[in-house]
Amino acid sequence: MRWCPMTHIADFGGARFVGADFSSLPGISVFGAFSRVVRLNHISHKSYFSAFGIRNRGNDDLSLRLTFSEASRSKVAEALSLKSAATLDAALWLPFRGGSNILETSWAFRYCPACLRQGFHTLLHQLPWVRRCPWHRMRLLTKCAVCDSSLTLRGDPGHQLLACRNGHDIFSEMVSCAYPFDQAESAAAFIDRYLTWAEKERAYTLLIPPEGATTSFDAMRNAVVLPQALRDSCRGPEWILSTSHTRTLKRQAMRANTVHDLPSALAKLTSLRDEVAGLELPPQISPGFLNIGCQLANRLPPESLTDAEMSLFFHGLACQPNRTFKPARRSPLAEIRFLPPLLIGQTRVIHRSTLSKTASRSAEQLLAVIVGQFMPPDPQAEASLQLLLRALASILKRAYAEGMRIVLSRYIPALFDSKRDRPRLTEPWILVRKEGHQLDRIKIVWAKRSRLP
Numbered sequence: 467m468r469w470c471p472m473t474h475i476a477d478f479g480g481a482r483f484v485g486a487d488f489s490s491l492p493g494i495s496v497f498g499a500f501s502r503v504v505r506l507n508h509i510s511h512k513s514y515f516s517a518f519g520i521r522n523r524g525n526d527d528l529s530l531r532l533t534f535s536e537a538s539r540s541k542v543a544e545a546l547s548l549k550s551a552a553t554l555d556a557a558l559w560l561p562f563r564g565g566s567n568i569l570e571t572s573w574a575f576r577y578c579p580a581c582l583r584q585g586f587h588t589l590l591h592q593l594p595w596v597r598r599c600p601w602h603r604m605r606l607l608t609k610c611a612v613c614d615s616s617l618t619l620r621g622d623p624g625h626q627l628l629a630c631r632n633g634h635d636i637f638s639e640m641v642s643c644a645y646p647f648d649q650a651e652s653a654a655a656f657i658d659r660y661l662t663w664a665e666k667e668r669a670y671t672l673l674i675p676p677e678g679a680t681t682s683f684d685a686m687r688n689a690v691v692l693p694q695a696l697r698d699s700c701r702g703p704e705w706i707l708s709t710s711h712t713r714t715l716k717r718q719a720m721r722a723n724t725v726h727d728l729p730s731a732l733a734k735l736t737s738l739r740d741e742v743a744g745l746e747l748p749p750q751i752s753p754g755f756l757n758i759g760c761q762l763a764n765r766l767p768p769e770s771l772t773d774a775e776m777s778l779f780f781h782g783l784a785c786q787p788n789r790t791f792k793p794a795r796r797s798p799l800a801e802i803r804f805l806p807p808l809l810i811g812q813t814r815v816i817h818r819s820t821l822s823k824t825a826s827r828s829a830e831q832l833l834a835v836i837v838g839q840f841m842p843p844d845p846q847a848e849a850s851l852q853l854l855l856r857a858l859a860s861i862l863k864r865a866y867a868e869g870m871r872i873v874l875s876r877y878i879p880a881l882f883d884s885k886r887d888r889p890r891l892t893e894p895w896i897l898v899r900k901e902g903h904q905l906d907r908i909k910i911v912w913a914k915r916s917r918l919p
C-alpha cells in the first residue's frame with residue numbers, strides 16, 4: 467500500500483494486501499478475511515473506505531455487518547477477491563430451510579482461539595451445534611479467553627480490531643504473516659464434508675422458529691444432530707446441559723382396519739388461524755387435554771377451586787376428583803370455568819384464550835406449512851398426517867397446560883411455590899423432516915421464554 471501525501475488517503479491501487487492469499491484458509495468468513503487484512507496491513511478505521519469501499523459506522527459490529535449486509539459484504543468481497551460460496555453465503559451453513567435470519571438475530575462473534583491467532587475465522591464456528599473447533603478441538607468462545615470481556619469488533623480508534631477491551635490480543639501478526647495455517651488440509655476436508663451434509667439436509671428439513679422469539683437460536687444446539695463422522699470432532703463437553711426440552715415424534719406405521727379420519731381432524735384444527743373463541747378438539751386428541759385438566763385440578767392445594775369449578779374439570783369423565791378435595795369458599799369465577807375442555811353435545815371445546823399464544827401460533831404455522839402437501843387416502847400419506855396430528859396435539863397440549871397454569875396462578879398464588887405447576891412459558895422451535903414425499907419426524911425444542919410476550 468502507498469500513502470498519497472496530498473490527501474492522506476491510502477492508495478491500494480491494485481497492490482495486493484499482505485496476508486490476502488486465502489487459498490489455504492478454506493471457508494474463511496468475510497469478516498475473518500477483513501479483520502486479518504486490517505490487522506496485517508495496519509489499516510486504520512479511517513481508511514476502510516479507501517481500502518474496501520465501506521464506511522466505518524461507529525457502533526457497527528463488523529462481524530455482523532460483513533456477514534449479513536449485502537452491500538458491505540459484497541464491497542469487501544470484491545476488494546479482497548473473495549468468491550467462495552462458503553465465505554459469502556451464511557445460509558449454506560444451515561442444515562435446514564426456513565428461518566434464514568436466525569443466525570443474524572442471535573449473532574455473537576464466536577471463534578476458535580487457535581484459528582483466530584492465525585487470522586482465521588469461519589462461519590462454521592458460528593453454528594450453535596458446533597461447540598469445538600473440529601481441527602484444533604478447542605472450545606469456541608465469544609469473549610476474551612483471558613478476561614472474558616468483549617472483543618473489539620468495530621473500527622474504534624482506542625482499540626485494535628479483535629483485541630479485547632482490556633487489550634488482550636489473541637491475533638498474532640507474526641504467526642499470521644510468517645506461517646501457513648497449521649490445519650489447512652483438515653479444515654478444508656471437514657468444511658467440505660460439513661457443507662455437503664448440510665446441503666443434503668436442506669432438501670428435507672425445515673425450521674419453524676417461534677414467532678417473536680424471545681429465546682435465541684442457541685436453543686437448537688442439541689436439536690441438530692451431526693452425522694458421527696462430523697460430530698466426534700466438534701462435540702462440546704457433555705456437562706453443558708441445555709435448559710430446553712426436546713421432543714421427537716416419528717412417523718409410525720398405520721394400523722389397518724381402524725377409522726382414522728385424519729383430514730377432518732386436521733380440518734378442525736385449521737380454525738386456529740381464525741379469530742374464534744373456541745377450538746373444537748378432534749376426538750383423537752381430546753383425551754390428552756382432558757387428562758391435563760383433571761390431573762392439574764387434582765394436584766391443586768386444598769380450597770383452590772369451588773365445587774362447581776372442580777366438577778367442570780370432570781364433567782362427562784369416568785374419573786372423579788380426589789377424595790381429599792376441599793372446595794374453596796368463594797363464588798365460582800368465570801375465568802376458571804372457561805379452563806376445562808367444555809363438553810358441547812358430543813364434542814370437546816377449549817377456550818382459545820387458555821392457549822399460550824406463541825405456541826398456538828407455531829401449531830398454526832406447522833399446519834399451514836404441511837397441509838396441502840399430502841393427499842389422502844394414500845396410506846403412506848395417512849401416516850404423515852397422523853404424525854402431523856400428533857405433533858400439533860403435543861404443541862397445543864403444552865400451550866394449554868401453560869396457559870391454564872397462568873390463569874390459575876392469578877387466583878392460587880401457592881402455584882408459584884410448586885416445582886411442577888408454577889406458571890412458566892416456553893416457546894417451540896420446530897424442525898420438520900421429510901423422507902421422500904412423506905413426513906418422517908418432527909422435533910420440537912421447547913425453550914424457556916426469556917420474557918413475557
Ligand SMILES: [Zn+2]
Nearest residue numbers: 578581599602
Ligand atoms: Zn481452530
Ligand SMILES: [Zn+2]
Nearest residue numbers: 610613630634
Ligand atoms: Zn481480555
